[in-house]
Amino acid sequence: MHRGRLWPYLLLSLLGVLLFALHLMFGSVRIPLTEVWAALGGGTVDDGSRVIVRAMRFPGAVTAMLAGAGLAASGLLMQTLFRNPLAGPSVLGINSGASLGVALVMLAQPVWMRIAWAQDLAPWLGALSGAAVVLSLIVLADRRVGDGITLLIVGLMIGYLCSALISVLQVASPAAALKGFVIWGMGSFGGVDPGRLPWLAWPVMLGLVASLMLMKPLNALLLGEEQAATLGVRVPALRLGIIVVTGVLAGSITAFCGPIAFLGLATPHVARGLFRTNDHARLLPATILCGAVLALMADLVARLPGAAEALPLNAVTSLFGVPVVVWVLLRGRRWTSA
Secondary structure, three states: OOHHHOHHHHHHHHHHHHHHHHHHHOOOOOOOHHHHHHHHHOOOOOHHHHHHHHHHHHHHHHHHHHHHHHHHHHHHHHHHHHOOOOOOOOOOOHHHHHHHHHHHHHOOOOHHHHOHHHHHHHHHHHHHHHHHHHHHHHHHHHHHHOOHHHHHHHHHHHHHHHHHHHHHHHHHOOHHHHHHHHHHHOOOOOOOOOOOHHHHHHHHHHHHHHHHOOHHHHHHHOOOHHHHHHOOOOHHHHHHHHHHHHHHHHHHHHHHHOOOOOHHHHHHHHHHHHHOOOOHHHHHHHHHHHHHHHHHHHHHHHHOOOOOOOOOHHHHHHHHHHHHHHHHHHHHHHHHOO
16 A cells, blocks of 8 residues: 555544543543553552443443444445445344344343343343344345345335334333333443453454455445456355345444444445545545544543533434435535545
8 A cells, every 4th residue: 555545544543542542531530541551551540440441441442443343344335235325234124133132122021031140141142133133034135136226125124124013012011121222222332341342342353354355346346236247256245245244243233232323324434535535445444444433432422521421322423424424415426536
């Protein structure tokens, strides 16, 4: 890569490091950077600060980076696959499947939810199971129809069906369970403790590596499926790979963080605007970096240093994402020009 093209990546990386440090320092309780460093390195610091940094803020910051990078990458994959600037990781209904899985265990209140360990693990397992079921249906549909537009419609219909079932469960659920589900639906990067962080990190990292391995065929896919096929790309295999990678990323992140709005949809457009390219060799790494940075920024705003209560994360991401999407619609192709 040309040296002159490296500085935007370095700038984004430095911004990410700065936001990561601010994430560890600020919240309802301000902790100086020296104490943060001591807490992470095993130095002398009071027990309260050590617990806040190591058990709460550090896992939350890592979760934000992983979720932002994963959602951004999956959003770019979807926009390339369907050649639609308004496509995102939710278009295949995988997020809706994860939400339905959580709704089944939180709102239906099955008998085994009365067990203490089940109450803790059930929402996570329900989300993963729901996402896996929808992903399996999408893969089967792709093998049967073999057409991107039809697959998009199938994904949207599955999403609508899941939303309808969730609405039925909400009407019949007790108030306490409904409140818990609504809070989960607001999204949060703070619910992953150090013990569960590897369960989020591994699938997201594998999904990101797999997406980076698809950069060359993704460039060919920009020309259309027929043209990509003439260039030697196995389009059905590529489409299946994109679907599986997106499913792993979106399903895992939704299971741990809830449905996060707009990061997957808006971040690829921010990266296109900053780097002025559609070449996935540059755009995909840029999108991953932008996703991590924007997620850290959104979580920092949501926790508003000094505030007693955090803002809903989805409210912050929507306030950022809606203007970006409107800007994309108004600018049209000029926004994505190389």
